[in-house]
Every structure is written in C-alpha cells, then in structure tokens.
Amino acid sequence: MKRAAMGLFATVAVLADTGAAAAQAAAGSEQIAITTPPAGSAQWVADRSLGRVLPDPATAAPRDVAAFFASLTEGDVDRLVTGYPLVVGNLDGVPPELRYRANRLAVAAERDRARTQAADPKLTHAARALAQARANDSDHLLERGRQILAFDPRGRGLVSEVYGDLASAQRVSVLVPGSEADLGHFDQAAEPLRSPAGMARALYEEEKRRASGTRTAVIAWTGYVTPVGLGPDAVTSRLAEAAAPRLERLLDGLAVTGRTDAPPTLFCHSYGSVVCGTAAPAIHNGTDVVVFGSPGMGVPDASALGTGVRVWATRNPSDWIGNVPYLEVGGLGHGADPTSAAFGSVVISSAGASGHNGYLSPETASLRNFAELGLGHYDDVRTAARRDGG
Structure with missing residues (x-):
C-alpha cells in the first residue's frame, strides 16, 4: 500500500510538474479522439450511382469490403477512388494499391487547401x-515512391505508410507509436528515430539485411489520436480505448x-503499448506483440491480455519511462511493468540502446531482436534478465 501511495503521488506530480501549469495542461493538452469514418462517408453511404449499396465505412467488415472491391469493374473502381479518396484511402479491406492511389489524391487536396490558407x-x-x-508536411508525403496506406487530415492529422510490398509480403510488421505522433511529427x-516513419524504415532495412530472401513489409x-506531452491523456487509457478498434480493423x-x-x-x-494491450483480446492467435519503452499495457500481467498474443x-536502463510508477489507481497509470518478473513476457535485450527513442538505433541488440521477431526467427532472439518487482 505504501508503494502504491508513493506511486500515485509520483503520477500526480508528473501531471502537476510546473505547478500553476497543471490546470492549463489538463484543459489544453487533452485530445479529442477520432472514432468516426473520414469526411465524405455520409455521401458514400447514400451513393447509388453504381446501382448497388456501398459498404458502410463505419460498420462493414474488412472481408466484406474486400469482396465488394473484387467485384467491381475498373471503371467503377476509378469512380470511387476519384470521387471518395478519403473513404477509399482509409477503408480496411481495400487492396493496398488502390489505397495508395486514393491517398495521393487526398494528401494533394489537403496540401492545396493548406496552401490557400497560408496565402x-x-x-x-x-x-x-x-x-x-501543414502544406509542407502533406507535400512530403507526395514524394515519389511513398506508399500512404491511410490519411485523415482531421485534427493533428493521421497518417500511415508502408515500406515494402504489402500485397506480396510473407512477413508484415506494424509499428504502433506513442505520444505526439501525428502528421506534423510523422517523419522527422x-x-x-523520434518519428514513426523513421522507426519503421529502420526496422524494414534491418529485416531486409537479416533475411534478404524473405519478402517483408x-x-x-x-492511425489514432495520440497524447501530447505528459498531461492527463498520457496516464489514462482513454485514447487507447478509442484506438484499439482501429488497430483491430487494420x-x-x-x-x-x-x-x-x-x-x-x-x-x-x-503509449502505443497501452493501445496494443487494449486491443490484445481481439487479436488473432499467434500474434507477437513487442513492447518497448512501455509505461504498462493496462493489465496486471500477460495472462490478462488473452490467449491470442x-x-x-x-x-x-537510461529510458526515463522506467521512473514512471507501474501501477493503476483510480484510472491513472497503466498497470504492471511488462519487463518485470511477475508479468509473464519474454524479456529481450536492448543492449546498446539509449534513452526513450533509441531502441531502433544501428548496432543495438533491440534493433536486431526486433528484426528477428518480425521475421519469425525466434531462436535468434537474445533474451535478457527480467526485472525484480512490478
């Protein structure tokens, strides 16, 4: 009880941090989660120009979306891509190449809109x-060869990108970032390595280096609204709960x-590990979930995540996240330390990594281990000792 009380005090201290700024942080940094389909979805649902009902972006299962698009003519596909780029570009179940096409149109439209505002x-x-x-950030996404799997300009901007050939990949890895990831911080x-794009590229290149004969992506x-700073959103699961269904659909x-x-x-x-922990019960059996720099997964131990992962x-040792209390009291905190002896994870080495964002740096054990896990080379993963306590 003493340890829990001390931990709760520390959590509150993190929120208060600069004293008088606490109220500002509570009001100013709280984010509005995006849980609804993108702009154009209402018009899409009402559209009967193809003589059939279009799959509802809010409710259609990805397998039904895939079957619908497989039944279309090339002309029908072109009409939907050009008429509803935000819908097609964010609709799970649509073939990746069509999503890339649609998102180039959506990103270009956002760039042009932002340029008009800037002038x-x-x-x-x-x-x-x-x-x-915003115009500059959007323009970078239009560079030759970029494969934008999802783009939504609402709020701070949501964007997802693919490295490799997703349609033919034998092994796919998904990087779920933490706080302050958005369009403006997507690729720095x-x-x-402080950005989702940089981390994903590092992982992709390491996977290729370790198994050049394996097709990877x-x-x-x-794909979710992340916390900003160390305000209330960072120590509650509210945004993770909104994000989990979106990750499951992906x-x-x-x-x-x-x-x-x-x-x-x-x-x-x-914070991405909180998202993964929230989504875990709905994830398919046999999925590997790798958490690094984690404040907790929202559970007391790995068994609470279900049998699917x-x-x-x-x-x-130099990651500041280790100083955050690993507990959950009154909705604050994210539960036990995933690297602790009691949690039940496989603890892997991150030798050579430094700080909160250094896990995918060159020559680190963590980067090598991540690549081996992404490739399914479990016997080549270097483990490490679990930490004592929770």
Whole structure:
C-alpha cells in the first residue's frame, strides 16, 4: 500500500510538474479522439450511382469490403477512388494499391487547401504559419515512391505508410507509436528515430539485411489520436480505448488483402503499448506483440491480455519511462511493468540502446531482436534478465 501511495503521488506530480501549469495542461493538452469514418462517408453511404449499396465505412467488415472491391469493374473502381479518396484511402479491406492511389489524391487536396490558407491575408500570422507547416508536411508525403496506406487530415492529422510490398509480403510488421505522433511529427529528418516513419524504415532495412530472401513489409501506423506531452491523456487509457478498434480493423484488413505466412507482428512503443494491450483480446492467435519503452499495457500481467498474443518486452536502463510508477489507481497509470518478473513476457535485450527513442538505433541488440521477431526467427532472439518487482 505504501508503494502504491508513493506511486500515485509520483503520477500526480508528473501531471502537476510546473505547478500553476497543471490546470492549463489538463484543459489544453487533452485530445479529442477520432472514432468516426473520414469526411465524405455520409455521401458514400447514400451513393447509388453504381446501382448497388456501398459498404458502410463505419460498420462493414474488412472481408466484406474486400469482396465488394473484387467485384467491381475498373471503371467503377476509378469512380470511387476519384470521387471518395478519403473513404477509399482509409477503408480496411481495400487492396493496398488502390489505397495508395486514393491517398495521393487526398494528401494533394489537403496540401492545396493548406496552401490557400497560408496565402490568405485575412488570417493571422500564426494561422498562416500553421497552414504552411501543414502544406509542407502533406507535400512530403507526395514524394515519389511513398506508399500512404491511410490519411485523415482531421485534427493533428493521421497518417500511415508502408515500406515494402504489402500485397506480396510473407512477413508484415506494424509499428504502433506513442505520444505526439501525428502528421506534423510523422517523419522527422533531424532525429528520424523520434518519428514513426523513421522507426519503421529502420526496422524494414534491418529485416531486409537479416533475411534478404524473405519478402517483408513494415507499416508505420499513426492511425489514432495520440497524447501530447505528459498531461492527463498520457496516464489514462482513454485514447487507447478509442484506438484499439482501429488497430483491430487494420489487422483484419491485412488478413484479407495480403499473403502473409503469419499474423503481423506488432511493435508497440511507449503509449502505443497501452493501445496494443487494449486491443490484445481481439487479436488473432499467434500474434507477437513487442513492447518497448512501455509505461504498462493496462493489465496486471500477460495472462490478462488473452490467449491470442505472445508478449516480448524490453526497456533500456537510461529510458526515463522506467521512473514512471507501474501501477493503476483510480484510472491513472497503466498497470504492471511488462519487463518485470511477475508479468509473464519474454524479456529481450536492448543492449546498446539509449534513452526513450533509441531502441531502433544501428548496432543495438533491440534493433536486431526486433528484426528477428518480425521475421519469425525466434531462436535468434537474445533474451535478457527480467526485472525484480512490478
């Protein structure tokens, strides 16, 4: 009880942090989760121009979406892609190549909209600067060769990208990022491993290096609204609960549009491990879930995640997340430490990794282990000692 009380105090202290700023953080950094289909969905549902009912983006199962698109003519497909790019580009079950086409249109439209705002003299300087940043971020996604699997400009912007040939991949890995992942932070040139795109590229290149004969694909999935900073969202599961069904739909879609030999491997960083923990009971049997820099998975131990997943966990000694209390009291906190002896995960080495974002740095044991897990080379994974306590 003493330890729990101390941990709760520490959690509250993190929230308070700068004293008078606590109220501002509570009001200013709280995010609005996106749980509804993208813009254009209502018009899509009402559209009868093909003489048939279109699958409802809010309710249609990915397998039904896949069957619907397989039945269309090339002309029908073109009409839907060009008429409803945001719907097609975000609809799990649509073949990846069609989603890439649709999202190029959606991203270009958002870039042009933002450019118009940036040039509007009636807006404030700050508003024009924000619009220009959005235009630049969107423009980067249109660079040659990029495969945007999902794009939604609402709020801070959701974006997911594929590295490799998703349709033919034998092994697929999905990177689920943590706090402050959004369109503006999706791909950072200065510190790439602080961004979902940079982490996913590092994993993809390592998988290719270790098994050049295996067709692999890695998805950087920023498909949910993430917490910002260390405010209330970071220490509750509210955003993870909104994200979990979206992750489950992604995995269901991959199951009907790909040719993988095994379920995708999930790599869950920081708050992303709370998302993976929330989604775990609905995940297919045999799925590997790798958590790193985790504040907890929202459960007391691995058995509470259900029988469908195998949990692998790591945390390097210099990662500040280790100072966060591993408990859950009154809705604050995310439960036990996944690297603890009592949790029941396989603890893997992250030797050479430094800090909260260094797990995919070159020559680290964690990067090598992640690649081996993504490839299904379990005998080549280097384990590490579990931590004492919870």
